[in-house]
Amino acid sequence: MNISTLDIEKVVKKVIEGIDVKEKENCVDCVDGIFENMNDAVEAAFIAQKEYMKCTMADRDRFIKAIREEFYNDELIELISRMSVEETGMGEVEYKIIKNKLVIEKTPGIEDLKSEAISGDDGLTLVELSPFGVIGAIAPTTNPTETLLCNSIGMLAAGNSVVFSPHPRAKKVSTLTIQTINRALRKAGAPENLVVSVAEPSIENTNIMIKHDKVKLLVATGGPGIVKLVLSSGKKAIGAGAGNPPAVVDETADIEKAAKDIIDGCSFDNNLPCIAEKEVIAVDSIADYLIFNMNKNGAYQITDKDLLDKLVKLVLNDKLKIKTEFVGKSAKYILSKLGIEVDSSIKVIIMETDKEHPFVQEELMMPILPIVRVKDVDEAIDLAVEVEHGNRHTAIMHSKNVDKLTKMARLIQTTIFVKNGPSYAGIGVGGEGHTTFTIAGPTGEGLTSAKTFTRKRRCVLVEGFNVR
Ligand code: NAD
Structure with a gap:
C-alpha cells in the first residue's frame, strides 16, 4: 500500500490513537514511553527494569515476539520508512523498508543467551548472562528506526530496560517507533516503560542520560564524537562508530559480478x-573493464576534471568535510544540482581519482564512489588498509585468490570483511548470520546482539550436582 505525504499525519494518529496518558508518582506526562524530562525517563526505566527482573525468560520471549508481530505490518513499516526519509531528508523509502523488515526478522532474541556450565569434584558452576539494568542508547540519523528496533529487541532480550537518545533530526519518527514498541509491550503484559525516551531529544538530554547514576551501560551508534563521549564517561560503554569501507577488486575476480555487487552495495x-562501499581500489589490468561494467549497472561516470571539482564544491565544505544536506541523497538528485538530468536507473556517481582525494579519504555517506587504480593486488590491499583509517569497521574484496583474500583479512582487521558480495551481505542480507545496526568496532563487541548487552555472573554450587 502507498501512503502519500498527506496521509502520514492521519496514519500517525491512527497508529497512536488510544494512547494512555498516565500520571505516575515518578513520571510526569508519560505517554507510551515518551517523557518531558530525561531524569524522569531514566527513573521510569529503572523502576521498569526492577519489575522486569520478576518476569520469566518465557515472558521476555513473549515480549520480543510482541514487538516483532506489531512491526510485521506492511502499513506500519512503510509509514516509519517514509517518515524517516521525510524527516531526516536521507535515504530512500524502499531501502528503509528492507532494513526495517530485516531488523524485525533477523535480530536475535533470548536464544542468543547461552549459559556456561563447569562441573567437577567441587560441584557445579554456572556462568549466567545477566542484564546491566538501565541502558542508555544513542541512535544515529542514518538508520533511526532500524537502530531503535534492533537495540530494543537485543537489550530487552538480555533483561535490560533502555533509555534512547535519538538524533534530534529524527525526533518524530523515533517517537512514533518508541511509542509503538511500548504499545506492543503493553498488549503483551510487559512492565510499563521498558523502552523510553524524551519528547525533545537534544545534546543536553543525551548528556543528562550519559551522566545519570542509574544508567549502567552506554551504547553509542554514531560518528567519532559521540563514541568518544561515551568512552570518556567513566562507565562501561559500547561504541559503534564510523567506517570508510574500501572495496578491492583484483584480476582474478568475476569482474561483471564485482561491478554489480559494488553498485548494489554502494547505492543501498x-x-x-x-558498511556500504565508500571507495573502490582496482588492479590496473581490470580497472577499465570494471568501470565499463559499473556503467552498465547504473553508474554515471565523471571524467571531466572541472565537473569533478564542481561536485567536490557541491558536497563538501571549505574544510573538505561533508555537507549534511547531501548525506543520503540520490545520485539523480546530486547530479541535478550540477545541471545534469538523469533517470533513476542511475544509482551511483563514479570517477577515477588518486588516493589523496577527499572522496577517498572522507566517509561520504552519499552515492559518490571514487575508484583508485593500482598496479597489483598487494598495493590494493595496502591502500585499503590505509584508507580504512584503522576504523576496524568494514571492508570488501572481490577475488578468487584465497591467499590474497586471507592476506587482506589479516591486514585490515575490520569487524566485517565481505568476500565476493555486496557489503550488505555482512549484515545478513544475502549473507549468513544475524543482523544488527550497531556494529561495535572500536570497543570490539562486533555485530552486537542480546548477549552483548549482558554481564557475566558466576554462580557456584559447592559439591552439589556433580553427577558424573
Ligand atoms: P552523529 O555522530 O552525528 O550522531 C549520532 C548520535 O549521537 C545522534 O543521536 C546525535 O544526536 C548524537 N550526538 C552526536 N554528537 C553528540 C554530542 N557531542 N553530544 C551528545 N550527543 C551527540 O552521526 P549520524 O550522522 O547521525 O550517523 C552517521 C555516523 O554514524 C557515521 O559516521 C556512521 O558511520 C556512523 N554509524 C555507525 C554505525 C555502526 O554500527 N558502527 C551504525 C550507523 C551509523
Missing part, C-alpha cells in the same frame, strides 16, 4: 549504511 539506501 543512498550509501547511508556505515
